[in-house]
Amino acid sequence: MNPQTAADFIRSITDLKPQVAIILGSGLGGLADKIDSPVIIAFDRIPGFGTSTASGHRGQLVFGSIESVPVVAMAGRFHRYEGWSNDDVAFPVDVMNTVGASHLIVSNAAGGVSLKFRVGDIVVLQDHINFMSGVFASDQGAPEKFAAPGCFNRPAMTYDAAMSQAAFEAAIESGFDCYPGTYLATFGPTYETRAEYRMMRRIGADVVGMSTVPEVLAASRLGMRILGLSMVSNVANPDKAVKASHDEVLEAGRAAEVKMEAIVRKVLQQISSSPLQSPPV
Numbered sequence: 001m002n003p004q005t006a007a008d009f010i011r012s013i014t015d016l017k018p019q020v021a022i023i024l025g026s027g028l029g030g031l032a033d034k035i036d037s038p039v040i041i042a043f044d045r046i047p048g049f050g051t052s053t054a055s056g057h058r059g060q061l062v063f064g065s066i067e068s069v070p071v072v073a074m075a076g077r078f079h080r081y082e083g084w085s086n087d088d089v090a091f092p093v094d095v096m097n098t099v100g101a102s103h104l105i106v107s108n109a110a111g112g113v114s115l116k117f118r119v120g121d122i123v124v125l126q127d128h129i130n131f132m133s134g135v136f137a138s139d140q141g142a143p144e145k146f147a148a149p150g151c152f153n154r155p156a157m158t159y160d161a162a163m164s165q166a167a168f169e170a171a172i173e174s175g176f177d178c179y180p181g182t183y184l185a186t187f188g189p190t191y192e193t194r195a196e197y198r199m200m201r202r203i204g205a206d207v208v209g210m211s212t213v214p215e216v217l218a219a220s221r222l223g224m225r226i227l228g229l230s231m232v233s234n235v236a237n238p239d240k241a242v243k244a245s246h247d248e249v250l251e252a253g254r255a256a257e258v259k260m261e262a263i264v265r266k267v268l269q270q271i272s273s274s275p276l277q278s279p280p281v
């Protein structure tokens with residue numbers, strides 16, 4: 001499906017040109033209710049979008065503004081473990097970019113792998129490890145797609161330094177803990193064994209989840225500026241088997257929503273007062 005077809009459909013409902021796209025992870029969808037003058041479009045009305053099936057994901061695009069910045073928020077997302085391909089998961093990013101978004105704030109609920117994290121902490125992503133799919137996963141197309149001109153010349157994907165900085169400033173101003181970290185993406189839907197959590201810690205992961213990386217890779221390909229935020233929904237205990245559950249993930253998300261909102265507002269205030277400057281990659 002061509003993103004332009006989806007963008008044309010959206011344009012028939014709203015002509016708002018969002019500057020910032022926001023993807024709201026598990027339990028974090030309440031931020032969509034904070035959007036001023038909202039125009040809500042259900043995912044299943046948009047050509048090329050699937051239907052979000054994960055619990056805690058509403059399945060809506062919400063256009064409007066926050067801190068006077070035009071935004072579009074995805075209240076819900078698509079996950080590989082629901083049966084969607086990488087292209088399906090990333091398609092909304094392409095569409096939000098096509099209707100105007102030059103920045104992406106992407107959030108998720110994630111397991112805390114680093115021993116310093118507590119439930120409810122916010123981690124500002126500096127990098128990621130992609131365990132989600134093999135390089136030649138069938139949905140990623142024919143080999144020639146990989147050899148497309150420029151394919152090997154692309155600069156490494158990066159998360160935006162200035163947007164990260166704004167997130168840390170929001171945490172300091174609001175008095176909550178916020179750490180830099182690396183996100184490891186698994187295919188899901190199973191959580192990890194203790195041995196797997198230990199392995200992830202040893203290879204440099206701070207948090208682990210089942211989303212975000214396909215969307216970040218798409219945004220990076222489109223030249224968008226990216227802020228990645230994980231909310232620690234459960235903590236990996238190396239000494240004791242603790243059963244993670246999706247209900248726990250949703251509950252932690254609701255409790256941490258106020259922190260996410262503080263960060264999003266601060267980042268948007270900075271974007272509206274002066275376009276955020278980042279050092280060159």
Ligand SMILES: O=P(O)(O)O[C@@H]1C[C@H](O)[C@@H](CO)O1
Nearest residue numbers: 025026108109210211246249
């Ligand atoms: O959409 P996110 O990444 O927030 O969802 C997390 C990861 C899994 O989908 C699920 C696990 O409980 O929550």
Ligand SMILES: Nc1nc2[nH]cnc2c(=O)[nH]1
Nearest residue numbers: 109110111186208209210
């Ligand atoms: N893979 C994985 N995803 C999560 N999403 C929320 N918590 C977790 C976790 O512990 N592991």
